[in-house]
Amino acid sequence: MGVGVGLTAIRQGVILGSTALRRRLLVTLEVNNKDRAYEWFLAWLAHNSTSVSQQRVTGRWFRSHQLSVETAVEQRSNGSSSAVFKLVAGPGTHWFRYHGAWMQMKRERETRAMQLMSGTPWETVTLTTLSRDRGLFPQLLAEARDLAMKNQEGKLVIRTAWGIEWKPFGQPRQKRPLHSVVLDAGVGEKIEQDVRAFLQRRRWYADRGIPYRRGYLLYGPPGSGKTSYIQALAGALSYDICLLNLSERGLTDDKLIHLFSNAPERSFILIEDVDAAFNKRVQTSEDGYQSAVTFSGFLNALDGVASGEERIIFMTTNHVDKLDPALIRPGRVDLRVLVDDASPLQAQTLFTRFYGGSEDIPSDEVTTLAQELGDLIENEMLNGRRISMAALQGLFIRNSAKEAVESCRDFFVKR
Ligand code: ADP
Structure with missing residues (x-):
């Protein structure tokens, strides 16, 4: 018995000793x-x-x-x-x-x-x-x-909402150069200058006790470059993007307020297709799920940002007429910009970007073809027909310079 007790004591001692030693x-x-x-x-x-x-x-x-x-x-x-x-x-x-x-x-x-x-x-x-x-x-x-x-x-980070937190969505992306998004004359510059001016006026806002926030609405037909421009601008300013989907499952008014006030520094909050979130009283998806964000909750979240924090909000819509006037009043949307289908100038610029500077085709031919494309688009505009920049881009990707102008002509014939 004595040996047994002795052995147990030794074992305990070893265990205790090794724990202490490990510590x-x-x-x-x-x-x-x-x-x-x-x-x-x-x-x-x-x-x-x-x-x-x-x-x-x-x-x-x-x-x-x-x-x-x-x-x-x-x-x-x-x-x-x-x-x-x-x-x-x-x-x-x-x-x-x-x-x-x-x-x-x-x-x-x-x-x-x-x-x-x-x-x-x-x-x-x-x-x-x-x-x-x-x-x-x-x-x-x-x-x-x-x-x-x-x-x-040197990359663009896009975040989405996970509950009440913003988490990176996919890997950081290559930045898109601002000039690669071709908007109509002065449109891009107007937005960029406004954002830059806002970023330099923090003191001005603070001195007057005004919340340091600014809202932008880019509206116009689909495929005109609204989202691409916002992403390119974020990249140019070294900002991130926080992508918010208002119809997301599980999102409630409370969480929305939290998300708005806890967005990471140096980021744009981007809300795409804002009209879609509130076009019916209650948003119901196919399986009967009802969106829990209310319109008034959304307005509260937009307004309720503490005054010191910098907040830049971008919204896009294809149907500006469907938006509630309460949403687009100054203070919520400070700058409204139409981003439209291709103008003759935009089409020419995009064309030259695609085909210019290549050895396959002499530059004067590119100029002539670009002119031809511009004239074509101008004529069609007179008849009320237009083509989106995304559709033009699609035509340019698939065709040679000469074919591109022809396929654009076909596009209008088919419409
Ligand atoms: P929107 O947000 O207006 O619906 P997107 O920005 O999503 O349009 O554009 C869709 C595609 O079309 C993108 O691949 C983009 O490169 C191209 N695109 C659209 N508009 C332009 C533009 N103005 N300049 C260059 N590319 C454009």
Whole structure:
């Protein structure tokens, strides 16, 4: 019996001793997915597990049996895109080496409780390493942050609402140059100048106690470049876009107010097709779901921004006549701009952008054809017929310069 008691005591001692030793020798860092560092860290890990050159510097994967896939859509400068799969550490325990130190990484997912607002499961990553290497944690996180920032540099980030939070939607995109969206003479400049002037008048607003916000409404037929222009402008000013869909399931007046007042700094809030959200009293989708955002709730959200915060709101619509006058009064919409179908000048400019400067066709021929296209569009306009910029772009993509003018002629004949 004495031996038995002795052995139990020794076992307990060993357990206690090893726990105490572990506490003294090891340090742990917990990062949960509410923190921005969480995404940065996983992206960093994915980056390092695939890039050979980095492996030498920061360490290498060691036996990972649980992987998850992260699909990134990469956009190239010519507008095409491709999907790239990256295998990241899935829930479970993994080991890696960072600057000579072994680290254990435990990724855990809490499946029973979801985050109240966004519906995503809670996740935590726990990093453990030797106490003497604790200084590496901040270094690792800083590296992860810098990598994330580098991926966003010079790109346009689009966010959408997830519950009451704004989350990036897809990968950061290549910025579109402002001049590639061809609007009618002076239209683009008017919007750009207005936004730039607004951004320089923060003091002016503050001194007068006026909320520092400005609303823009771009209206006109579909495919005229409203959305493209707003995105290009955001890119030119290094702003992000927060895309808001008012008919989204689960969106309520309360959440809307929260979203409006918590949009990230330096971002435009973009609401597309505002007329669609409130054209009927209650918005009902096919399966009987009723939109929970009320018109008055939306107006409140537009107005209810605290005065110090900068807020730039862009709305687009194809049917300006369907909008309630209460929505487009000054203070809610400060600048209203018509973005219309192609004018002769717009068509000519787009044509020259597409075909000019190529070796396939002499430049004087491009000029002649552009003139011909402009005349054609002008004539058709006199008869009340127009073509959208998106349709023109489609014709130009499919055809050579000469065919493009012909196919535009056909387009009007068929109408
Ligand atoms: P809207 O928001 O007015 O419906 P979009 O901006 O979505 O139109 O444009 C649809 C497509 O047509 C885009 O691929 C865009 O490149 C092209 N496009 C439309 N208008 C223009 C324009 N004014 N200049 C250049 N491209 C345009």
